[in-house]
Structure formats: C-alpha cells, structure tokens
Amino acid sequence: MTMKKELTVLDKRNRLFIKILWGLLALGIVADIGAGLGTDMILLLVIVGTVSIGIATFMTYKRILVSYIMYYVPIILMAITTLLIVSDPNPIISTYFLTFVGIALMTLYADYKPIVFSGLLSMGLSTYLFLTPKYKDILFPNDSLIYLYLYIIFITIALASSAKFSQKLQEEVLVERSDALASKEMAEQLVEKxxxxxxxxxxxxxxxxxxxxxxxxxxxxxxxxxxxxxxxxxxxxxxxxxxxxxxxxxxxxxxxxxxxxxxxxxxxxxxxxxxxxxxxxxxxxxxxxxxxxxxxxxxxxxxxxxxxxxxxxxxxxxxxxxxxxxxxxxxxxxxxxxxxxxxxxxxxxxxxxxxxxxxxxxxxxxxxxxxxxxxxxxxxxxxxxxxxxxxxxxxxxxxxxxxxxxxxxxxxxxxxxxxxxxxxxxxxxxxxxxxxxxxxxxxxxxxxxxxxxxxxxxxxxxxxxxxxxxxxxxxxxxxxxxxxxxxxxxxxxxxxxxxx
Structure with missing residues (x-):
C-alpha cells in the first residue's frame, strides 16, 4: 500500500516535469526565433526537444520505467540548455545558469540521487564549455574551472542534503502516522470488546x-x-x-x-x-x-x-x-x-x-x-x-x-x-x-x-x-x-x- 502511494506521488512529479520541459522547449524556440537564428538550428532544437520530451511524456503517462524518468529528465534539461547555448551566436551567461536551475528543479523529486546526477551533468557541460575557447571567452572570460566545479558541488551538496533530510523526515512521519492509526484502531476494537x-x-x-x-x-x-x-x-x-x-x-x-x-x-x-x-x-x-x-x-x-x-x-x-x-x-x-x-x-x-x-x-x-x-x-x-x-x-x-x-x-x-x-x-x-x-x-x-x-x-x-x-x-x-x-x-x- 505504501509503495503504491509513493509511485503515485512520483507519477505526479514526473508529469509536472514533463510540463516544465515542454515549456522550456517552447521558450527556447521562441528565444531562437527572436534572436534570428537559422532555420536549421531551430529545426534541430525542435526535433531534438520534441523527440526527447515526447519519449519522456510517453514513458510517464504509460508508467514505463517510472523510477528512472527522474534521471532522464535532467539529461533532457541539459540537452536543451546545450542546444540553446550552441545555437546562439552570442550566448550569454544567463543561458548557462539554466544548468543551476535544472539542479534546483530536481529538488521537486525530494530525492538526492537525481540532484547528484544533475550536478554531474552540469559539471560535464561546464567542462565542455570551458574547454571550448569560443564559449570560454564569452561565458567565462575571467573564471576558473575549479570555481565552476566548486559552485556546482556546493549547490549539489546543499540541495542533495536537504532532499535527503526531507525524504527521511517524510518517511518517519509516514511510519509514525501508520503506527498511530494502528494503535487507534486497536484501542477502538478493545473498547468494542x-x-x-x-x-x-x-x-x-x-x-x-x-x-x-x-x-x-x-x-x-x-x-x-x-x-x-x-x-x-x-x-x-x-x-x-x-x-x-x-x-x-x-x-x-x-x-x-x-x-x-x-x-x-x-x-x-x-x-x-x-x-x-x-x-x-x-x-x-x-x-x-x-x-x-x-x-x-x-x-x-x-x-x-x-x-x-x-x-x-x-x-x-x-x-x-x-x-x-x-x-x-x-x-x-x-x-x-x-x-x-x-x-x-x-x-x-x-x-x-x-x-x-x-x-x-x-x-x-x-x-x-x-x-x-x-x-x-x-x-x-x-x-x-x-x-x-x-x-x-x-x-x-x-x-x-x-x-x-x-x-x-x-x-x-x-x-x-x-x-x-x-x-x-x-x-x-x-x-x-x-x-x-x-x-x-x-x-x-x-x-x-x-x-x-x-x-x-x-x-x-x-x-x-x-x-x-x-x-x-x-x-x-x-x-x-x-x-x-x-x-x-x-x-x-x-x-x-x-x-x-
């Protein structure tokens, strides 16, 4: 009964993330059109975003690999963020901040594992952008890769610890509530007897x-x-x-x-x-x-x-x-x-x-x-x-x-x-x-x-x-x-x- 209830809550969270992903995709397309990017880059963003988010939508509503969708969602977020940065001739640092937004969004799962996974993906994307001279000069002209790692690690550890504590506290409350209900039911039975x-x-x-x-x-x-x-x-x-x-x-x-x-x-x-x-x-x-x-x-x-x-x-x-x-x-x-x-x-x-x-x-x-x-x-x-x-x-x-x-x-x-x-x-x-x-x-x-x-x-x-x-x-x-x-x-x- 408890496992079924947990999966139901996870389904709701997955569906919420699906809506967020579709919104980000639409926002990215509008931003690329407004920036006057080429049709090829826009189509690439549309195709990649639609296919990846469509797969996630199908898995969510058909309840396929429900427990693994939380790891697939940060991959999609990082993919969209990467396409937004790559497709923009003049990428800005605020677009890069979407990696931190993705880590923060993972806290909605109340589980430290997708947060850590999203942090690793952010470190991978940061490494790629930092090692690419074109993006380094624009996004990180005076920054060090170590500082980028430290920012990501600090945020990841803080959010993961908070999620772990919240998850543990929630489990304890559920157990105590179950015990209290059982005790109340037993007391009512004794009163009837x-x-x-x-x-x-x-x-x-x-x-x-x-x-x-x-x-x-x-x-x-x-x-x-x-x-x-x-x-x-x-x-x-x-x-x-x-x-x-x-x-x-x-x-x-x-x-x-x-x-x-x-x-x-x-x-x-x-x-x-x-x-x-x-x-x-x-x-x-x-x-x-x-x-x-x-x-x-x-x-x-x-x-x-x-x-x-x-x-x-x-x-x-x-x-x-x-x-x-x-x-x-x-x-x-x-x-x-x-x-x-x-x-x-x-x-x-x-x-x-x-x-x-x-x-x-x-x-x-x-x-x-x-x-x-x-x-x-x-x-x-x-x-x-x-x-x-x-x-x-x-x-x-x-x-x-x-x-x-x-x-x-x-x-x-x-x-x-x-x-x-x-x-x-x-x-x-x-x-x-x-x-x-x-x-x-x-x-x-x-x-x-x-x-x-x-x-x-x-x-x-x-x-x-x-x-x-x-x-x-x-x-x-x-x-x-x-x-x-x-x-x-x-x-x-x-x-x-x-x-x-």
Missing amino acids: MKSSILVLGEFSSEQKNTAQSTGQISREVTTTFTEMSASIEKQTGMVLNVSSSAQTIESAVTQLLEGATRLQQYSADTAALTEDGNTLVHTLSTEVERVRAIISQTVEMMKQLIEQNERVSSIVGSISEISEQTNLLSLNAAIEAARAGEQGRGFAVVAGEVRKLADNASLAANEINDILGAIHTQISAVSEQVNLGDQAADVSYNAAQQVEKIIRSINGNTEQVKQQSDTVGVSSRQLHEQYSSIADEMTSMAATTEQNMASVEEVCASMENQDSKINHLVDGYGKLDSLISELTQLVEQKKTKQN
Whole structure:
C-alpha cells in the first residue's frame, strides 16, 4: 500500500516535469526565433526537444520505467540548455545558469540521487564549455574551472542534503502516522470488546439478581412454614402434657379402683380421643417435615447453581481486567508514538490519554467488582452451610416425627385395650396397673422426644431466619454490582462519543 502511494506521488512529479520541459522547449524556440537564428538550428532544437520530451511524456503517462524518468529528465534539461547555448551566436551567461536551475528543479523529486546526477551533468557541460575557447571567452572570460566545479558541488551538496533530510523526515512521519492509526484502531476494537463484555455481564448480573430474589422469596416461605410448624409442635407438646396428666389421673384411678371404676371408663375414652388427635397431628407433622425437606433440598441445589454462576462472573471480571491492562499498554504505546510525532501527534496523544484513563477506570471497577464477588462468594458459602445444617435438622425432625407417629399409634392401641378392660376392671386391676406402667414409660419417652423436636424446630427456624438475612444481603450486593456495571457502560459510551 505504501509503495503504491509513493509511485503515485512520483507519477505526479514526473508529469509536472514533463510540463516544465515542454515549456522550456517552447521558450527556447521562441528565444531562437527572436534572436534570428537559422532555420536549421531551430529545426534541430525542435526535433531534438520534441523527440526527447515526447519519449519522456510517453514513458510517464504509460508508467514505463517510472523510477528512472527522474534521471532522464535532467539529461533532457541539459540537452536543451546545450542546444540553446550552441545555437546562439552570442550566448550569454544567463543561458548557462539554466544548468543551476535544472539542479534546483530536481529538488521537486525530494530525492538526492537525481540532484547528484544533475550536478554531474552540469559539471560535464561546464567542462565542455570551458574547454571550448569560443564559449570560454564569452561565458567565462575571467573564471576558473575549479570555481565552476566548486559552485556546482556546493549547490549539489546543499540541495542533495536537504532532499535527503526531507525524504527521511517524510518517511518517519509516514511510519509514525501508520503506527498511530494502528494503535487507534486497536484501542477502538478493545473498547468494542469491553462494551460487549459489559453487556454480557449486565445480563448475567440481572439473571443472578432475579435468582437471588427468588431464593429470598423461597427462604421467607420456608421461614414462615417453620414458624407455623413450631406453633404446631408447641401445641402438640401441650397435648402430650395433657396426655401425661391424664395418665397420672389414671394412676390415681387405679389406686382408688374401687371408688372410680366408672370414672376410669370415662378417662379411657378421653385418652382414646386425645391419642387420635395426637395421631392426626403427628401425621400432619410428618407431611410438613417432608415438605420442608423437599424445599431445603431445592434450596441446596439453587445455592450450588448460584455458586457456579458467581464463579462465571469472577471469570468475566478477570477478562475485563486483562482487557483493561492491554488497553493501558496500547494507550501508553500510542502516547509514546504521538510524542515522537510532535505537533502532528498531539491529537493522538489526547486520544491515548483518554483511552488510558478509561483503562484505569475499568481496571478499578473490575477490581471493585471482584472484591464484591469475593464477599458474595463467602456469603453464599455461609448460606449454603446453613442450608445444609437445616437439611440435616429436617432429616432428624422427619425421623423423630415418624417415631412419634408410631408411638401415638401404639398408645392408641393401648388405649383401646384400656377401654375394653375397663368393663372388667374389678377382675383385672392388677393387669391394668401393669399396662399403665408400660404406658407411663412410653409417655415419658414421647414427652422427651417432643421436647427434642421442639428444640430442633426452633434451631432450624433460627437458621432459616439467618439464611433469609444473608440472602437479602446477597440481593443488595447484586444491586451494587448493577450500579458498577451501569458506571462502566457510561464510561464506554462517553469514550465512544469522544472518538466519534
């Protein structure tokens, strides 16, 4: 691409020189006609000039040997100058000065080589004119050939050095401009990638926020369920205590069997009713505990998914940090290259500075997001541990409820036996006493189990309240994450607006 552009500029310069040559030829012909030269000399000038310049014109516009036309042009200039001097019967020094004009015109190529070549041709022409007595006496009556060489050498060296310096400076500017454009393009690509990452992170954060809110809702429902279950178990405990009181009444009735046979039957019926109610409540308790186990299992699975998604967020934040670091490095390189370019690179320096500020802000935001995600991960782990403890407590409650249900069914059967035996209480008083001892032991065990269940339910209820609090804190953390994502999005939009 650069080579093609250079050749295009060279073509324009060659075409400019073609126009200059045609102008010099026309001027020379007019001057010869005005001087009254012979037709032969004028025709010679016309033929030589037209052929040589015509060849150069054909090569220029057909793009033949484009790089060598710059050496052919000074030959034509020297040829025309020579013909103008030779064809003039009284040549003047101003015509000879056209050799210096030819050297000066070569600076339009911005290349030292045609300048040096033109200088050599001028030295050759000067040598020829100086060694020819006719032209020496007219053009250089009191000059030395060495002085002519020195004039030509000085002019050639000065113009060649200037052209070399200009050519080098132009090449450096082109290289620096190319590097600056490449850096700008890379920075724009990084900004677009960062914008895409922020959009993905925003969508992911919204999904996680909704998931956390759903988890919080489930946690509140579980807490409410446990509260209701605690009230039910507390009611069951009261009923068990009532059953125990009834058993004590039965013991008193057994002791006073002769006095309370009728009362024993009534108490037996009451005990059967209470036992049936207890059996119903225990069955309800088993159902609720099973439901709680299912809810807690679902919560555990959702917490695992939440942990995995949190790790994905951490991975995306790491990518953003890497992108911001690369952006910072690229902006630094762009600033260095812009500084080298001087005034021409001041605009790129401003863009590089803005890109570097954006990279720094993105890096700070990414670090802050990473810190928040670390805190969220710790809280999620703590909540997961509490949910696992709740799951274990639910298993214990479920097993205890099964055992209580079995005991209630056993008590129900024993109560039926008491009711049947109440009709023959007088005959079977000793047997009834023995049965009561067994019932008393089972009631004591049931009361202890009920108290244990109550303590477990209270512990699970406290854990669920703690879990609900932590989930609310998690939702607040995702709110802060959404705020940071919004700030990053605004930074990217501001950067894009400035670039546009």
